[in-house]
Amino acid sequence: MKEICQETIIKEVKRLCMEANYVLPMDVQKALQDAYTKEDSLIGQQTLEVLNKNASIASCTSSPICQDTGMACVFVEIGQDVHVQGSLNEAIHEGVRQGYQEGYLRKSVVDDPMFDRINTKDNTPAIIHYEIVEGDQLKIIVAPKGFGSENMSQVKMLKPSDGVQGVKDFVLKVVNDAGPNACPPMVIGVGIGGSFDRVTLLAKKAMLREIGTHHPDQRYQALEEELLEKINQTGIGPAGYGGKTTALSLNIETYPTHIAGMPVAVSICCHVARHKEVIL
Structure with missing residues (x-):
């Protein structure tokens, strides 16, 4: 049985929240660059050039790529031979909380969906999807989703x-x-x-x-x-x-x-x- 402590999960989720908002995945970067070379429309080319430049600046300065830093969608694959010391749910929410606060990321989550709609001020709770798989690994994907x-x-x-x-x-x-x-x-x-x-x-x-x-x-x-x-x-x-x-x-x-x-x-x-x- 593999043991993973709560603090490790908090630290990693915090890091993923910030990195996901600062750095585009390599496949997306490449697709944007390829699109620029193939685009026929002049204004389309100019727009893609701006998007590519924006992504580069965000990565170099650790700034959000977009003003909407999203609601944190977290996909978790947990191996049957993994035991988390403490609450996995609480660790993920705490990692999101720290990532959005310390990363100066916009907080966009409201507590009640219809009536009060008061901002929670730390972008929690996250949306968490769990899948139990074989093995002794814990895989976490953080995908901030703008609305x-x-x-x-x-x-x-x-x-x-x-x-x-x-x-x-x-x-x-x-x-x-x-x-x-x-x-x-x-x-x-x-x-x-x-x-x-x-x-x-x-x-x-x-x-x-x-x-x-x-x-x-x-x-x-x-x-x-x-x-x-x-x-x-x-x-x-x-x-x-x-x-x-x-x-x-x-x-x-x-x-x-x-x-x-x-x-x-x-x-x-x-x-x-x-x-x-x-x-x-």
């Missing part, structure tokens, strides 16, 4: 008879509905299958997948490529100013579902697709 793009995400309970075309139509509708509001170029995760609650988690996880990787099933890989091409033909372009770089990637995650349903969720993130991970 300019989160508000553009959608879920729909399609019928099996809607078929592949129904999925295509829904994904394209979500992107067109989002337009410039999601601060394109976007990173898009699509979940297909499971249940009403599971499909949204699939979409969020798909969004975290490395740009350039694909679904292992060639049929879904082909769908990823087709949808990305169609999205970049919408002409929305960087920041909505026009061009062919509306999305940097589109990843699909799937799960078995009921014979009577075909849930589909689309999770949208702007180009600031921030996430960092650690394995303990």
Whole structure:
């Protein structure tokens, strides 16, 4: 049995919160740079140049890449042979609290979703997703999610008879509905299958997948490529100013579902697709 102390988790979550807001993952940086060289629109090129420069400055100065430093979404894979000394939940929330306070990151969480809406002043609580896996490792991914793009995400309970075309139509509708509001170029995760609650988690996880990787099933890989091409033909372009770089990637995650349903969720993130991970 592997023992991991609470303080280690607090320290690592704190670090991940700050790094995720300061430094874009390498795959996103590369995708932005590649998009600049391929973009035909002059204003689209200029916008991508600004985004690339902004990411570079943020990394060099340890400043937030975006003013919206997000709500902390934390994905935890905990091995069956791992024992945490103390409360894992409390350690994660404390790490988020310290990361946002000491990292001078904007606090955006309110305590009551409808009536009081008083800022908690430390960006807690976080959204935590747990998965129990084999082994003796603890993997933590921190993904700060801004709500300019989160508000553009959608879920729909399609019928099996809607078929592949129904999925295509829904994904394209979500992107067109989002337009410039999601601060394109976007990173898009699509979940297909499971249940009403599971499909949204699939979409969020798909969004975290490395740009350039694909679904292992060639049929879904082909769908990823087709949808990305169609999205970049919408002409929305960087920041909505026009061009062919509306999305940097589109990843699909799937799960078995009921014979009577075909849930589909689309999770949208702007180009600031921030996430960092650690394995303990």
